[in-house]
Amino acid sequence: MPPEGDEQTRRKRAAAERAASAVQDGAVVGLGTGSTAECVIQALAERVKEGLRIVGVPTSLRSERLARSLGIPLIDLQDATRIDVTIDGADEVAVGTLDVLKGHGGALLREKLVAVASEREVIVVDDTKLVERLGSRFAVPVEVVPFGWRVPAQALEALGGRVALRSVPPEGEPFVTDNGNYILDVDFGPIANPAALANEIKTITGVIEHGLFIGIAHEVIVAGAQGVEVLTRG
Numbered sequence: 001m002p003p004e005g006d007e008q009t010r011r012k013r014a015a016a017e018r019a020a021s022a023v024q025d026g027a028v029v030g031l032g033t034g035s036t037a038e039c040v041i042q043a044l045a046e047r048v049k050e051g052l053r054i055v056g057v058p059t060s061l062r063s064e065r066l067a068r069s070l071g072i073p074l075i076d077l078q079d080a081t082r083i084d085v086t087i088d089g090a091d092e093v094a095v096g097t098l099d100v101l102k103g104h105g106g107a108l109l110r111e112k113l114v115a116v117a118s119e120r121e122v123i124v125v126d127d128t129k130l131v132e133r134l135g136s137r138f139a140v141p142v143e144v145v146p147f148g149w150r151v152p153a154q155a156l157e158a159l160g161g162r163v164a165l166r167s168v169p170p171e172g173e174p175f176v177t178d179n180g181n182y183i184l185d186v187d188f189g190p191i192a193n194p195a196a197l198a199n200e201i202k203t204i205t206g207v208i209e210h211g212l213f214i215g216i217a218h219e220v221i222v223a224g225a226q227g228v229e230v231l232t233r234g
């Protein structure tokens with residue numbers, strides 16, 4: 001991906017601030033992962049300093065560290081009796097359906113667990129993330145157990161994907177998630193039926209979760225040149 005310009009960063013911040021401004025006093029808030037979600041955490045922290053009372057449920061160790069450093073009270077997912085809203089970023093959003101591709105930050109498992117436990121899942125993006133079909137620009141991240149990872153990799157290739165084990169430069173050792181797993185980035189090209197593919201991926205032994213979020217997002221806040229627009233799933 002080309003380096004991000006100032007304008008893209010400004011748009012991410014605009015979408016993040018819109019989402020954070022709608023959070024109600026007393027809310028339990030899922031805190032997403034990635035650069036846009038970090039803008040949300042910063043905006044929420046500003047509101048907390050001004051007196052907003054919220055409790056955050058982080059979706060990664062990275063977001064947990066940031067939120068804690070900024071003074072947002074936190075609770076673990078297993079201790080949360082409800083999550084009113086989760087605000088998270090995305091790698092791609094399908095404009096027609098609001099299905100979402102996530103996980104290039106490597107946090108897809110915790111992100112999906114928190115998302116499905118939430119009353120509302122709000123996705124914040126700049127308009128470069130909008131696509132006609134998921135898979136157009138990004139591979140599908142698939143979290144797998146490290147033991148025998150080539151077994152699910154072969155099954156994903158049999159589904160038509162080109163598989164790459166995610167690695168960490170410069171040495172190239174495998175990237176390890178917060179849950180101690182590996183990520184396979186699987187390039188299917190533009191996906192005609194993401195719901196069907198999502199179901200097929202879930203049946204593969206060794207797969208823990210994948211980055212296709214089908215029917216999960218309630219609202220997508222998009223910032224573009226013309227300002228901020230809110231898309232809702234009908």
Ligand SMILES: O=C(CO)[C@H](O)[C@H](O)COP(=O)(O)O
Pocket residue numbers: 032033034035036037088089090091101102103104105106107108111
């Ligand atoms: O899914 C994610 C992390 O697992 C991120 O939300 C996604 O990669 C978008 O990141 P960014 O806001 O930095 O573009």
